Amino acid sequence: MSDVHGKGLSVVVPVKGRVPQLRRLLESLREAATACQEPVEVLVVDDSEPADAQAHRDNCAELRARYLRGPRHVGAKRNEGVRAAAHDLILFIDSDCLATPQLLQRHTKTLRDAGEGVGAVAGPTFVQGVQNAVFRVMARSKLLNSAFEWPAQASRVGWATTSNLAVRRDAFEAVGGFAPRPLTVVGGEDVDLGLRLTAAGHGIVCDADAVVVHDKSSIEHLGTVCRRLVTYGRSGQWLLDVHPHRGRPKLNRVSTLAATAVAGGVTAPVSGGAGLLLLPAVAAVLLAVDTKERLGDDAPTVRALAESVACAGLDWCFDLGEFIAAWQLGRPDRLFTGFGWTDDPAFVWDREPANRYGG
Known part of the structure; x- marks a missing residue:
């Protein structure tokens, strides 16, 4: 043509x-x-x-x-x-x-x-x-x-x-x-x-x-949402392969829980089993912090709290995608690295969005 x-x-x-x-x-x-x-x-x-x-x-x-x-x-x-x-x-x-x-x-x-x-x-x-x-x-x-x-x-x-x-x-x-x-x-x-x-x-x-x-x-449907978030997380790790300068330190929740589980298992024999409590304790703290962030300025009604807890848990699917892809790409060094989605001057905001990747 x-x-x-x-x-x-x-x-x-x-x-x-x-x-x-x-x-x-x-x-x-x-x-x-x-x-x-x-x-x-x-x-x-x-x-x-x-x-x-x-x-x-x-x-x-x-x-x-x-x-x-x-x-x-x-x-x-x-x-x-x-x-x-x-x-x-x-x-x-x-x-x-x-x-x-x-x-x-x-x-x-x-x-x-x-x-x-x-x-x-x-x-x-x-x-x-x-x-x-x-x-x-x-x-x-x-x-x-x-x-x-x-x-x-x-x-x-x-x-x-x-x-x-x-x-x-x-x-x-x-x-x-x-x-x-x-x-x-x-x-x-x-x-x-x-x-x-x-x-x-x-x-x-x-x-x-x-x-x-x-x-x-x-x-x-929850299943559709979870799959999309896992896919987005996996794509973020691929983006780090092609734009490595956009890597940013990140507290990946799934990586944190995996490391906590390993640490708890290792210390359990010498702590009388107390090490096994590390995982649920850390998970509870992370969930509480993320729930508060998603609740924002809303009154803490039962429905608002339930929705915020559910949202925090679902958003961890994104971290799961990052976790999976880091291993899939042979980059376990990136288990606590995220992609810098919007932190550059190419984004000129007329008003700061309520929801912004990494923000």
Whole structure:
């Protein structure tokens, strides 16, 4: 295909399964395209099983999206979509999201109006407000969905989630696109891309009005939440491999409990078994400290305390992911090292977010 790409916006959507969710997204993108003053195309890159793949093909044909078969890793799917794209601006959005009516027009206008040194625009992603118990618990977390909302709280960021990120194609290609095979199938590739864009002088500005709505299914079940947090923790250790200068000392709760368990077992024979009490004692202290942090300024009602305790425990899944990946990558020296997610001047906050990684 030609190396010359026309003026317009190509929307790239990676997917596996999620047939109803993707159809809803395609419908929302079709509506948003009518408000955009530039040409728009939508590319779906899929590695679903045959039945779901056929459903995606049918929906793409009906809703005028291009269907592509792609690899397993999400970053590699997005790279495939960009290679096939016709336009000079690219919008990345996730298959379990919905575009708001002005999304495409906001991104194209903001990118066109941005000066030199801007390579991307990040918009906020707001999770649908289902008020079940899991939602209330995770609303207290600084790990699960906080990065989604940073573009509504900052004027510039050093990286942004690719649930809602528009990039100049030339900037994307200049830094080599997404890492095709990170440690996890999904997770961390968006952080890595943003950091490389920023380091290369292609800054990321924010447009608080370029809004995406995230499907509630990602936080409806505890099992889904735990898996996501473990994945995020594992991706943090991979990010330390590719951005080692961003390592920061961290009190990893799981590493602390593992070290305490070993120490308790070693001292138990000479302490008359008292060493075995170390683990529950340390766990209780850590849980109490984390619960207080998540309770914040709320009155300590039974429900607020229960939600804060549950949130603290669930957030330890992130630490579990870091713990697992440190061993998986052969880096036990990083059991007490975390990734510096936002502690650099590339993040310019209009208002300090309530929930910020590492904060």
